[in-house]
Structure formats: C-alpha cells, structure tokens
Amino acid sequence: MATTLDVVSFNVFIGIRSRAAPARTRAVEFCRRLTDLDVDFLLLQEVWTRSLLRFIGARLPSMRHVAWKPGLAGQPAGGLAVFSRRPLRAPTYTSFASARPGDGNLAFRGKSAVSCRMQGILAVRTADGELLLGNTQLTANHDGDWSQGNRHYGIHRQQVGIVRRAMRAHTAPLSVLGGDFNIASSSPLYPFIVDGWHDPFARTDQPTYRAEFLPAGRPAHRIDYLLVSGQPVASADLILAEPVELANGTSFLSDHLALRIRAGQ
Numbered sequence: 001m002a003t004t005l006d007v008v009s010f011n012v013f014i015g016i017r018s019r020a021a022p023a024r025t026r027a028v029e030f031c032r033r034l035t036d037l038d039v040d041f042l043l044l045q046e047v048w049t050r051s052l053l054r055f056i057g058a059r060l061p062s063m064r065h066v067a068w069k070p071g072l073a074g075q076p077a078g079g080l081a082v083f084s085r086r087p088l089r090a091p092t093y094t095s096f097a098s099a100r101p102g103d104g105n106l107a108f109r110g111k112s113a114v115s116c117r118m119q120g121i122l123a124v125r126t127a128d129g130e131l132l133l134g135n136t137q138l139t140a141n142h143d144g145d146w147s148q149g150n151r152h153y154g155i156h157r158q159q160v161g162i163v164r165r166a167m168r169a170h171t172a173p174l175s176v177l178g179g180d181f182n183i184a185s186s187s188p189l190y191p192f193i194v195d196g197w198h199d200p201f202a203r204t205d206q207p208t209y210r211a212e213f214l215p216a217g218r219p220a221h222r223i224d225y226l227l228v229s230g231q232p233v234a235s236a237d238l239i240l241a242e243p244v245e246l247a248n249g250t251s252f253l254s255d256h257l258a259l260r261i262r263a264g265q
Contacts, residue, residue, distance in 0.1 A: 004264030005131070008034060009043040009178030009226045010240065012056075013254040014079075021251035024055055029244055030253045031059035037239070038062070039260070042083040043135040043178045043226075047076050057083065067124040067133075069093035080122040080135045080179075087127035094166040095120040096139075099158035104151035112155050115139040119159075121166045121179075132172035136163050136179035144218050146187035156183055160192055174230040174263075180256065184221035197227035200236035200261055208238065213255040226259040234262045 010030070014023050034042060042063060047053050053076055057066055063083035069091055071077040077093045096119050101112035121136040138159045141152040160183070167177060177197060183189050185205055194202075207220035214220060226236070240258040243250050 004234075004262065005041065005174075005176075005231075006037070006039045006260070006262050007041045007043070007133075007176050007178070007226065008037070008039045008239070008258050008260045009045075009135070009224065010034075010258035011045040011137070011180045011224065011254055011256040012047060013256060014046050014048050014052075020253075020255065021246050021248055023052060025246050025248065026251065026253050027052070027056050028059060029246060030240055030258075031056060033240060035060060035062055037260070040085050041133060041176070043133065044081045044083070045135070045137040045180045046079045047081045048079045050075055053081055056081075067091040067122065069122065071118075078118065078120040078122060078137060080120075080137065082122060082124055082133055082135055084126070084133075089125045089127055089129075091122055091124035092166070092169075093120055093122050094162060096159050096162055099155055099162065101155045103154050108151060112139060112152075116155070116159070121163045123166055123170055125170060125172055130173055132167070132170050132175040134163070134167050134175070134177040134179075136177070136181070138163075138180070138182045140182050144214075146184045146189070146221075148188050153189070156187075156189055157192065160189060164192075164195075172230075174228075176226070176228055176261075176263075178224075178226040178259065180224050182223050184223055186221065193225065194227060197229050198233065199225065199227055200233040201226065201238075201259065206238060208257050208259065210252060210255050210257070212252070224256055224259055226261050228261065228263055231263045234264060236261045
C-alpha cells in the first residue's frame, strides 16, 4: 500500500424540512469538489437510501470501490458508506441495538432504542489488509448538554464502547476511525473516544457542526472526529465549509463540515 493516504469524513445531511438544498442537489456539488481533491477514501454518514448511495457513487468515478451493508429495507445500514480508490474486502456492520437507554422518560427511552437499532459502525479493510477504516454515527443529542448528568450520557457511553470493540475485532498496521459521534469534544466521554487514537483536530478544536442550524444563541461544537492509529498525520483540515451557489439558490453543502486528513511519512 502507498505510504501516504488522504481521507475525508462527511455527514451528507439528508436535509428533510431543512434550510439546506435537497440532498441530491448538494451531492452533485460535493462530489465534484471531492473528486477535484483527489482523496483516497471517503467516509459518508446519513446516506439513508440505496438510491442516494447510487446517485453519489455515479458522481465519484475515481472511487469505484464502495463498502456498505444492507439494512432491513435494503438501505445502507446506519446510513454509512465508504468509497475508495483502492480495492476493499467485505465490510462488517455492528449495530448499536445492544445498547440499553436507561435515563430519561419513557418517550425518550423508546426513541433512543429505535435510534440504536438504526445506527452502528461500519468497518472495512483494504484488500491488501494494510488499512482498517471505521465509519460511524451515534445517536443525536439535541439537548446541547454533554455532561455526565445528561440523559444521553449513558447511551453514548455504551455506543462508544461498541465502536471500540468493533474496531478491536480487526487488525491492520494502520487504522482510521471517523464519523459523526454527536459527542462534543468538551464532553467527559471525549477521552474514552480517543483512547488509543491520535486526534489530529484536537489542537485547533474547531466546531464541526454549523451554528446556523442550531437554535439562536446555542454555540456550535466539535462533534465529528477523524482519528488515526499507526501513522503520522501530515495535515488535518475542515473542508466544504463555505456556502455555494446551486440551481435553487445559495446553500451550505451540509449542516456539518467535512474533515480531511493526509497521513504518511
């Protein structure tokens, strides 16, 4: 395998009832930009339909290898997909269904249980076995509170534990774990997330979720991560940040920014 690699993680945001343009309209533009960047691997979250997966894949001609697992309705399980320039082995998908929400009222626990069944972690190795990629999305926390006393804390801790075990089930000289963790870097769970990993975005700690999509006055946080083990990181940047002109007006490409790392000797 090449000694350098370029990886992007991006929550594409399906955008139902949102201020953003429709998902396919935005996909045309972010696929064009990602193709121009010449990245090696692309970790996508919120690809909730098989038709959207095909639509995106048709616009990433340089990334003809794709890993995903079908859910109950044939959709990408967890809304997760990995696109690659390099051949991939068969992926594995681990659901969060074993997590048990114990806090909050009955309605919250029921909603959390549904979320756990819908979400999980996708793991895949390159065909040569040299690189392990993990892609995940955890349950959203709309409270804006990531303290230990918050009702999401227990479910998030269990989900992070599932992610860690799923990644440890595979071995490779180099590992990359990315996704929308929905846990702020200020949370007491942050050390549990990054234990054993290098977080190349820790120094700048810039928000990855857009304040424009939050209630007025609520600060944005860094809730997306792209972590590395086994190789030094040459650079780490947030991309797809600016609003763009689309056919139906100006729009952000997502409610999240994309994370990009370039690793190698």
